[in-house]
Amino acid sequence: MKKMVVGIVFACLVLLLAACGNQTSEEGGEIFNYGAQKNTDAKIMGQIVTMMMEDQTIHEVEMTEDLPASPQVMSAIDQEELDFATLYSGEVYNNHFDEEQVEYSTDGEKTIEQAQELFGETYDIKWYDSIGFRNQYSIAISNNLAKEKNIEMMSDLEPYAGNLILGTDNSWIERANDGYDAYQETYGYSFSEANGMDVALMYEGINSGELDAVTAYTVDPQILEYDLQLLEDDMQFFPPYDASIVARNDVIDAYPEVSEVLDSTVGMVSTEEMMELMHEVDIKDRGTKEVAKEFLQEKGLLE
Amino acid sequence: MELVIDYIEFWQDKADSIVTYTWEHLLISFTIIFLSIVFTIPLAIWMTKMKNEKMKSLIFNIANIFQTIPTIALLAIMIPFFGIGFVPAVVALFLYALLPLLRNTYAGIESIDQSMVEAAKGMGFSTFGRLIKIELPSAIPYIMSGIRVTTVYIISWTTLAALIGAGGLGDLILAGIGYNDKHMIFTGTILAIVIALLIDLAFGKFEKRYSNV
Numbered sequence: 001m002k003k004m005v006v007g008i009v010f011a012c013l014v015l016l017l018a019a020c021g022n023q024t025s026e027e028g029g030e031i032f033n034y035g036a037q038k039n040t041d042a043k044i045m046g047q048i049v050t051m052m053m054e055d056q057t058i059h060e061v062e063m064t065e066d067l068p069a070s071p072q073v074m075s076a077i078d079q080e081e082l083d084f085a086t087l088y089s090g091e092v093y094n095n096h097f098d099e100e101q102v103e104y105s106t107d108g109e110k111t112i113e114q115a116q117e118l119f120g121e122t123y124d125i126k127w128y129d130s131i132g133f134r135n136q137y138s139i140a141i142s143n144n145l146a147k148e149k150n151i152e153m154m155s156d157l158e159p160y161a162g163n164l165i166l167g168t169d170n171s172w173i174e175r176a177n178d179g180y181d182a183y184q185e186t187y188g189y190s191f192s193e194a195n196g197m198d199v200a201l202m203y204e205g206i207n208s209g210e211l212d213a214v215t216a217y218t219v220d221p222q223i224l225e226y227d228l229q230l231l232e233d234d235m236q237f238f239p240p241y242d243a244s245i246v247a248r249n250d251v252i253d254a255y256p257e258v259s260e261v262l263d264s265t266v267g268m269v270s271t272e273e274m275m276e277l278m279h280e281v282d283i284k285d286r287g288t289k290e291v292a293k294e295f296l297q298e299k300g301l302l303e
Numbered sequence: 304m305e306l307v308i309d310y311i312e313f314w315q316d317k318a319d320s321i322v323t324y325t326w327e328h329l330l331i332s333f334t335i336i337f338l339s340i341v342f343t344i345p346l347a348i349w350m351t352k353m354k355n356e357k358m359k360s361l362i363f364n365i366a367n368i369f370q371t372i373p374t375i376a377l378l379a380i381m382i383p384f385f386g387i388g389f390v391p392a393v394v395a396l397f398l399y400a401l402l403p404l405l406r407n408t409y410a411g412i413e414s415i416d417q418s419m420v421e422a423a424k425g426m427g428f429s430t431f432g433r434l435i436k437i438e439l440p441s442a443i444p445y446i447m448s449g450i451r452v453t454t455v456y457i458i459s460w461t462t463l464a465a466l467i468g469a470g471g472l473g474d475l476i477l478a479g480i481g482y483n484d485k486h487m488i489f490t491g492t493i494l495a496i497v498i499a500l501l502i503d504l505a506f507g508k509f510e511k512r513y514s515n516v
Contacts, residue, residue, distance in 0.1 A: 068480045069481045070483075170478050171477065171482040172481075174320075174479075179482075196465065196478065197387065197465070198375065198467070201467055204379050205387050208382050208383050210382060
C-alpha cells in the first residue's frame, strides 16, 4: 500500500515536471518567455510583443515582470530562461565588458552599434534597432527652483549644488563611466548629499520637498506629474539609453515569423508616446495590458 | 586564482566605500536594537502583570499589523513624517522588530515556574521585589534568546534601509545589482552574514556569563 502511494506521488511529480518541460501554445506553437525589469516601459513593451505575437503567429509569450535590473535580464537570457526582453543601448557601458573591448561614447549611433555587436556576440542574441524611445539618466529639479534661479542646464546648477540634496538610484553613485564620480569631474560641482534609494521613493522624496534634485529617467511620467524640470545635459555627460527588443538567436533562426513580429517594433514607439503610455499606467493606475492594447489598436496594428 | 586576484583588486579599489557602507549598517542596526530593547522589554514585563486580556491582545495585534505592511509602502508613508535617510529607516525597522521581541520576552516571563513566584509571595516579597529578585533572573535566558533572534533579524532587515537612502550594506548589494558587479553583491551579503554571526556569538557569551541557569 505504502509503496503504491509513493509510486503514485512519484508518477504525479514526473508528469508535473514533464508538463513544465515542453509546453505548447493553444494553436500548437511554442510558448516563449519575455522578461521585464522593474521599469514600466519594459513591461508595456512586453505586452506589445505578447499581443502581436499571439495575433500574428501560432505562438504565445509568457511574461516575467519585476526582474531587479538589466544585468539580471542578461543572465536569464544567458541561462536560456528568457527568449525576449527590452534592453537599452547604454547598458553596454555598464560593467559588462573590459575597457579594451568597449569604447565609451555618448553618441547614440556609436552606442547602439557597440551594444548590437558586443551583446550580440557574447550572449548569442539579436539586438534589434531602436524601438524609437530613449530612457536615459538625467538630472531633474522642481520647476519652482528652476524658475526662481533661472536654471536650464546642468552647468547652471553649479552655484547652488552645494546646498542641494540629491536623490538617485542605488547604483548611480557606484557607476564608473556615467556615475556620480564622473559627473562631479565633468561638471565640476558636488551636491551636499547624494542618497541612493528606491526609484519610487526617490520621486516621493522630491515631491514632498525632502529632496532638491533627482536623477530622473527621461520617460518617467512623474517628471510631468510632480512638476519637475529636466535639465539639459550641456556637457554631453549621460550616455544614450535607446530601447530595443532583443531575442535569442536560436529562437529567431528556428522561427522566422517570430523575428518578423519583433522587427515591427523598430521605430514603433516614440519617446513622447511612451511617456503618455507610462502616464496612463504609473499615474492613472491602469493595467499595462489594457494600455498597450489601446495603443496597438490606435496604430492599426491590432484588431 | 584569477577570481581571487580580481576580488583582492576590488577590495583595494573599494575599501573606503565598503567601510562606509558597513559602518552605516552597524549604526542603523544597533540603533534599532537598542531602541527596541529599551522600549519592548519593559512593555513585555508590564504586559505580564496586566489583568486586562483584551488590552494584551490589542497590543499584540498592533505589533502584528506592523509586520504585515509591505516595506516599500511603509517607507513611502514615512517620507512626509520623517523625510528620507537614517530616521525613517530606523522607525520602519523598529516597527518590524517589535513583534518578535515582544512575543519572546512575554513568553519567557510567562513561563517562569509559578510555584517559585507563590513561594516568594509567601515570604513577603513585594511585587517589584519579586520581579527583580525572582522573576527577571529566571526569565533572562528566555529574554536573551528573544534578543538574539531579533538581533539577527534586524541585521538582515537593515539591508532594506538602502531603499530610503540610509545606506548600509543593502546599498552595496543593490548597487551591485544595478551596476552588474558581482563582487559588490557578494561582499554586501557576506558582510551582513558575518556581522549577524559575530553579534550572535557576543550575545551568547554575555548570556553564559550573566545567566544563573
